Amino acid sequence: MKELAYLNKFFFKYRWKLLPGVIFVIVSNFFAVLPAQIIRIAFDLVNENIALYRLFNGFERQEMILKVFGTSLLFFGILVLVLALVRGLFLFFMRQTIILTSRHIEFDLKNEIYHHYQKLSLAFYRKNNTGDLMNRVTEDVSRVRMYMGPAIMYTINTIVLFILIIVAMVSVNLKLAIYCLLPLPVLAITIYYVNSIINLKSEKIQQRLSSLSSFVQETFSGIRVVKSYVKEDSIRKGFELESESYKNESLSLVKVQAYFYPIMLLMVGLSTIITIYIGGLEVMDGKISSGNIAEFIVYVNQLTFPVTSLGWVTSLIQRAAASQKRINEFLKTTPEIINPNPNQLELKGTIKFDNVSFNYPDTGIQALKNVSFEIKEGELLAIIGRTGSGKSTIANLMMRMYDVDAGSIKIDGNDIRHINLEAYRSQTGFVPQEVFLFSDTIARNIAFGQDTLNMPIIEQAAKDAAVYKNIMEFDQQFETFIGERGITLSGGQKQRVSIARAIIKSPQILIFDDCLSAVDTKTEEEILSNLGKVMQGKTSVLIAHRVSTIKNADKIIVLDKGEIAEQGTHEFLMDKKGTYFELYEKQLLEEQQLT
Template sequence: MQAKDQMKELAYLNKFFYKYRWRFLPGVLFVIISNLFAVLPAQVIRIAFDLVNENIAIYRLFNGFERQKLIEIIFGQSLLFFGLIVLALALLRGLFLFFMRQTIILMSRHIEYDLKNEIYQHYQKLSMAFYRRNNTGDLMNRVTEDVSRVRMYLGPAIMYTINTTVLFILIIVAMFSVNARLAFFSLLPLPLLAVTIYYVHTIINQRSEKIQQQLSSMSSFVQETFSGIRVIKAYVREDDIRKKFNQESEDYKTHSMSLVQIQALFYPMMLLLVGLSTIITVYIGGIEVIKGTISSGNIAEFIVYVNQLTFPVTSLGWVTSLVQRASASQKRINEFLKTQPEIVSYSNEKIDLKGGIEFRDVSFKYPDTGIQAIKNISFKVEPGQFLAIIGRTGSGKSTIANLLMRMYDADNGEILIDNHQVEKLDLNNYRDQVGFVPQEVFLFSDTIFNNIAFGLTVAEPGQVEKAAQNAALHENIIGFEKGFQTMIGERGITLSGGQKQRLSIARAIIKEPQILIFDDCLSAIDTRTEEEILNNLGRLMNNKTSILIAHRVSTIKNADKILVMDGGEIIEQGTHEALMALKGSYFELFEKQLLEEQTP
């Protein structure tokens, strides 16, 4: 039942076998041919061995005669001829083994390439909720470690399974056709060898898995340590971290030593059972020679056969473990590939955005946490207006931005873009016309130029420089030794918080979007620079819709409409002057921030 379940998971790969059938089928043919050339040398050796026995008697019979020299020459040339035949058969087998690897192993590499691309393309389609539920390390393992294990099944496991099956059939048929009794006793230790190897391989795999898990744990610990090195040094925790790393290393060493111990028993045990099979062959074969049922050359032939079967038998456990591991990995891949994206384009309706936005009684609860982010939100933004959203942390501001970008779909209510339901718009076309600067800035390990130009297929240097100027970043960039070609390091670690935010702003505005959403992305920027950026945006976004989520009232005073949020609801909305006149929450927030700015 377990084997059936394993093959059920691996059945997903059958489409790839069909796709690469003209590599797979010749590969099977090459396996069969190579094994034919593997079996024939034993028969040549048997003939040569019998020839030696027969000619020694004739050679001794002509002792003292001139013909003895002639017999010696003929005898030597015959042995040389048989030796050349064995060498030729070995070369031919090697040639077809090369062809076998060039077909089956290359097929597995092509399938590995296709499978990785299929998984990666599926990653691109999945929604934000999926990435909140799964950690990055697990997602990486599916496209690297799991696919590598599947490839080992597609290549080596299948190749050795076919090779072993064909070789077994050919050798057993050859052995039983010579002498059934000798064949039975010669093969008797091999099942015991197969079971022993399978059992030992199971233990080796279990311990290898523990080593991989410990190695993964240690790698994650080291990565986290390097990422947080500034915090570690600031809190003087180097000794504590070193002790934890020593413990991780000690656990890894313990698991590694346990694996080495079982491996140390593996090869002596294998050689013992192979040697036992050879001894039985010689003993039983000797009895059969005395009876006259076989020749002494048959004993040599059988010893070759037994030794030829040794590797296939030893590989059975290895191949079985490869199939088990591939099945477990393919099961993980299948579960992932069956995951459907929550956010899809329900139609291919493409529009040129004007920038009209309307929320009608929109509510949303995050599916992974169950937190009710917003409740019955309603507001309207006319094309070209500047909307500001302010409120305490956790009031639902960023959720509005995520819903507008359609990272999630609302649970209730409607979101309209230019009077079209956002769900009915072509997703890529819509997002292509929207600029988004997220709260958590993410920069790629690339040049400043490429990070700014990320949203464009092709970007001219003038466009990138202009975007940097409008984001008040140009002077900082030209101050770097390599300017726009400066590598910014992993996640932009070489830049300050404010520089990262401004680079993210430049990336959004270079698209010249019809709708621009700023999700609290000015928090690390000083007031003077913020004012410069907002003035530039006011000019750039003329007749275009802007949405600015902020904490500082001073940032949003000039907005056409301000939403004040608390607890996932809009508690006030209007212009700065109208909200100040209400003397409500917005007024209190303004007064509080004004007092904080005036306090030395």
């Protein structure tokens, strides 16, 4: 219950919805207990009237006694039916309050988790797989809702019914009440013993389910690779193994739960036998009437469902606790990247790296070491280097996806860690190396950063990104629905749609992280020419592999193993005849061989 204590704030929030539900539980159980007392009166009435009927055997009054007897039984029958209907009405109200409130809490909890996910830094997503993240916000929350709704409802119902029935039993005959309830402590000990096993197995089930979800999500995301390498059978076998593990853990839990119900029914049946036996002795001693035995049997049977549901409720609570523990693990994760400054920011575009060093937190790999450079407002900075030299790391640090380990990054003279992060990112256009498009129309993908769908602006952004002609060739044009991750578009088309998405923001700073690798040279020149007009007087950072892409930049940085090997203009670096010159000559030779 320690993990479930996190939910108390929701119970407090919806207390005025839950409180009527508790009242309805109490009232409904009050009407559930009354029929047993009416049955007792009716049973005693039957005994008395049978004796009276026989006493007047042969007299005319015997017929009148029979008529009164029949009318009385009909009245008691109707009364029991009315009480059942009234109880049903309050049970309806009970479910309409408690169960509906659990849905409200489920809604709030899902939104809280999702909101927290969005605040967490990129390092968190590198450590955790998507399937596990999805499972915690869906399956785990659903299990928690079962605790907040049915489990709590039945728990309150059971407690109230137990209290009312025990009070009613003791008020009739203390000895008989004690004997009737004697098997219940045995039941309580059994539940206590099995609870720990259920909790352990519930946690294992959730872990297996997360693993299964991750496997499926990863397979479908990479389905093209799976089909290209003809690995369907291998993947299917892997899925079967994951499913088998989940099935075995689930069956193991079901086997433990299966012990509950026979034991509970045995204890309830034993209570009924004890009631008849001890009750019979008490009737012979004249301490109770035969109607009291009938009353006690009704009480014992009324306890049957609450007692049998006790195991199910216990299972719900234990599984909810296991799920909430997994949810709490992420909710307690504090974001590494925070936005400490709420003040608005007017971005100009000067960027300065001062002895920046950075290690990736999940791998410990040193990506940058003592990197220093400065971009003035309106300049075009180009970054080039071999794979793994740290180019994308610089782009991620500029967007403050991570915080530096040493040194500082200053934006317009202010440390990037002390400026309004949301305002900074809203004025910065970023085209990542790994293009991601949403399962939506092309127009909505381009206008992703906009509040409204302004088609003239969208079309102009598509033209600037040199993708307008391709879009117009589609049957639905800008309303063309692209599949998951833009699977219906080619690599070059995806890159250009992503560029259009960044351009449409009219950013003060534009960062291209090697996003022209899938376009031909002619299209690349067209895009760069358009960008020169769009980004006039604004700061641009262009990360590329091809020297031809960056030779017109105001400043070029050559990275090698996380350090700046060279920096300067194209002419300066060519005259220096160092690493940049070697790259240029090598690429020029490759192009000549291709032609």
